[in-house]
Amino acid sequence: MAEILRMRNPIQHYAWGSREVLARLQGRAVPSPEPEAELWVGAHPGAPSVLLRDGRDEPLEDLPFLLKILAIDAPLSIQVHPSPAQAVAGYEREQRAGIPLDDPRRNYKDPSAKPETVVALTGVELLTGVQPADRLRSTAERLGLDWLRAVADGGRPVLPEVLTLDDDDAGAAVAATVAAARTAATDDPVAALVRHVHDRHPGDRGLLVALCMHHVFLAPGQSLHTPAGQLHAYLCGTAIEVMSSSDNVLRAGLTGKHVDVPELLAVLADEQAAPDVVDPPADEHGRRSYPLWDERLSLSAHELGPGRTVPVELRGTTVLLGTGDRALVRAAGREWELGGGESLLHRGGPSAVELSGAGRVFTVSCR
Structure with a gap:
């Protein structure tokens, strides 16, 4: 049996974040009191989303990806992420060495890789390779x-x-x-x-x-995947990011945090390739589909507009995230309004859903 639940999602206040983007998206006062860098939709233990069920809060405990809205107002650190094997080996090595997980010298906070795919909402500048x-x-x-x-x-x-x-x-x-x-x-x-x-x-x-590094400009709707071992940094813009729920980062600069050059060089891929920008066409329903690193995951952007109803079939675990004006989600005789930065979680299925209204809705699914 399928269910759809409303979510409440945390915002991360990093120094490089915007004081306008997320506040404006959510209809709050601008500027915000402090920088707002990322809106997280997921089950990351550091800041999990909350499900709203029958008037009660229910922590989200299991989601195989982390979905973000990035509001980039200043360059992020130049960084690289390990492969699955490197993450396991590095985590176990630092565990044996007795380095606490909250030690600023710690490189590996968990035994997981951190692949990530970004889709530009506005023009986005970044560095890669x-x-x-x-x-x-x-x-x-x-x-x-x-x-x-x-x-x-x-x-x-x-x-x-x-x-x-x-x-x-x-x-x-x-x-x-x-x-x-x-x-x-x-x-x-x-x-x-x-x-x-x-x-x-x-x-x-x-x-x-x-x-x-390669200096890349993504137009709205264009996407870029960052594999393990690829050096990268975001410079400015607003984007959607889908990634695994990992904190493993090796930094190369533009940061006040720990920089471990020998470990960074050990993780770097030999080939630091030119970027492969993905710009998928929209289908007859205004849907654009983006490849992710795992064939069990799928990412789509659904462009809404006056007089248009977009049919979507949801299977398994799916997050629906609004990134513009209010959208309307209809399924099984029920309706949900979805404003900017608001999300719903679908479980079970399959479910036939209709999207209408204005703006854009992203769906990320796990089969």
Whole structure:
């Protein structure tokens, strides 16, 4: 027997979050009292969603994915996530070493990988992978960066060279890069990136890593998957993210948190490929479907509009998340309003559902 329950979802207050995006989406006063970075829909033990059943709160205890709305107002840390085998090995190693889970030096908080897929709601800027040597060489010549020229001409993998610079050389390289960006042409995209990152993270040596990465612009509706071992960082924009419920992050810069360079290099994939942006077409019902890392999971965006009723068949465990104006969900003679940032949980099934109203509804299902 199927059931549909309303959810209440927590917001994470990280420094890089917006004071407007989530508040405006949920119809609250703007600006919010503190930065609001992520709305979480899931059973993560650190901030689980709550199910509303017969006027009572019921903690959500089991969901095989974590769905988020990201409200990015400043660059996030440059990071990489381990593979399943690396996560298990790292977690067990740190357990044997007796490192407490809340120790800031801890790299592995759980024995799980952390694949993630993002879908842009607005334009989203991000960094991913590493540019080929010829492009880095071109940037070095245009901006007059001796440190980048040496890295590009060294014939060795770029990231180990940049990440293992000693503090004095890294500091000098950051200063030279910022100075070059300030005198470069105003329309130079690399110089603009440097200025943006430096304004938010002044003096951080992660700037050197950022300069070596692919700078990607996602249009609304476009998607990007980040596999294990891929270096990445979000810069700005609003997006949906689907990921596994893990906290395993190895950082490479743009952060005040622990940076473990040897472990980061051990986790990095040898191939730091150019991004593969996914831009699926809409079907006759305005539905766009996005591939996820696990064939048991599915992600769809349902575009609503005046006079349109969108049929959806829900099977198993499914989250429905509204990201715009109010939508109406009808199933088995019942109706639910779904506002921006509001969600429903479906269990059981199959259930024939009709969506109508305005805005966009995302569904994430697990078979």
